[in-house]
Amino acid sequence: MAVEGDVVRVGLIGYGFVGKTFHAPMIVATPGLDLAAVASSRADDVHADHPDVDVVDTETLLARDDLDLVVIASPNDTHRPLAEAALTSGHHVVVDKPFMVSLEDARAVVAAAARHERIVSVFQNRRWDSDFLGVRQVIDDGLIGDVAHFESHIDRFRPTPRDRWRENPGPGAGLWFDLGPHMIDQALVLFGLPDTVTADFGYLRPGSQTEDWAHVILDYPHRRVIVHGSLLVAGAHTRFVVHGTQGSVVKRGSDLQEARLKDGVAPGSPGWGDDPDDLILYDADGASSTMPTPPGDQLQYYRLLQRAIALGDPNPVPPHQALGVMAVIEAAVTSARTGRRTELALTADERALWS
Incomplete structure (x- = not known):
């Protein structure tokens, strides 16, 4: 073929x-x-x-x-x-x-x-979300120094469980398998593999048959990364909070591409990835300033994939990255069940690809 x-x-x-x-x-x-x-x-x-x-x-x-x-x-x-x-x-x-x-x-x-x-x-389309691209730019430009605390939230308000495969018991169901992969992938893109994972899952809505709340900590030697998801958040959303050795950055609003897709807006249309919600930066004295959020562009995933297949360019999400995300997902499941910090079940060869 x-x-x-x-x-x-x-x-x-x-x-x-x-x-x-x-x-x-x-x-x-x-x-x-x-x-x-x-x-x-x-x-x-x-x-x-x-x-x-x-x-x-x-x-x-x-x-x-x-x-x-x-x-x-x-x-x-x-x-x-x-x-x-x-x-x-x-x-x-x-x-x-x-x-x-x-x-x-x-x-x-x-x-x-x-x-x-x-x-x-x-x-992994959310590598090209406006909110993530903005926070990544702040980190890459050294505007807050070395990151010590990174917090990522994807929350929804769905107080009534639905009768669908994502919320019924079974392999790969539940909030963690739904929203966790996005947040994990973004964290690993920024910081690589964690040493251990500590997780807690909850069934907070009446009638929930799968977890609808997840709080997971990725442990690094001098950094903690928190990924958190809930289906009982009606307001007060904050997408990212990042604290570094020279300051902090907060991104409150989420990328708008999913909402525009739901509204039937064609990807790549004028204003497609625009995000009017600015990043908020705090310096060492606590003074705040704002910075425009760069536009998102989830189409970039398929553009890069097309070039990988047709021209032999790099795979936008290569296999070792897919394995890394799955290892964190699985470690979190084990940690939530046992109540213990859990190491990633990756081989030495699989880990070496991340270096």
Whole structure:
């Protein structure tokens, strides 16, 4: 299977919220990507949005030899079998977060990609959120010195549990597997692998069957990174709080790209990634100032992926980074169950790739 010119033909598995709202619009908006087929039982929904796209079942999509890339946006517990099948049939693969439901599954899929000489990547779109890019710029420019305390929140207000796979008991369900991968990935991009992980999970809403509150600390020698998510936060949101040896930075408002996608705004439209909420900086004397937040651009993930497939450029989220995030997810689950600090279950070779 060869890529004709620079055009990468894409098959998308799943047209629920994630496939419909994130992947399909971004694929269509990315030069050099062609959304050719969708595997879904919702043919009417797909054709309402993309009239010229083939709607097929999953087996048919995986068997097509005119597709270069398969994007998996199906429930978490299907990620491994679908990824392995797609790689075996010769396709490059993108998996929505979380990559897998266990580190064991993640290693198996990474090994399959290596055997078949295909790219496997994780859709870590929030690396290109405005809020994260702004905080990263402050850190990289040394405006607050060396970071000692980094706090990341993704909160929602959903006081009534829903009857859906994400909130029903099962592999890969619950808030931690839903929101945790975003916050972990951002932390690892900034600081690398932690030494240990300390976690506490809660079931705070009446009727919750999976955790709806997670507080996780990534332990570094001279730094603590807190990632926190809750489904019972109606207001007073603060996305990031970062304290350094020379000052602090606060980012209150969240990136707006998801909200714009939900409203049907096409990715890359004028003003697409703009964020009117400024960063707030505090100097060593406690005096405050503001700094504009740079625009976000989650399309950058698919732009880089297209170049990786068509031109041999680097994978935007390579396998060792996918394994690192899964190791932290799994360590947090163990820590929450045992009440102990937990080391990452990575091999020496897997750790070495981070250096």
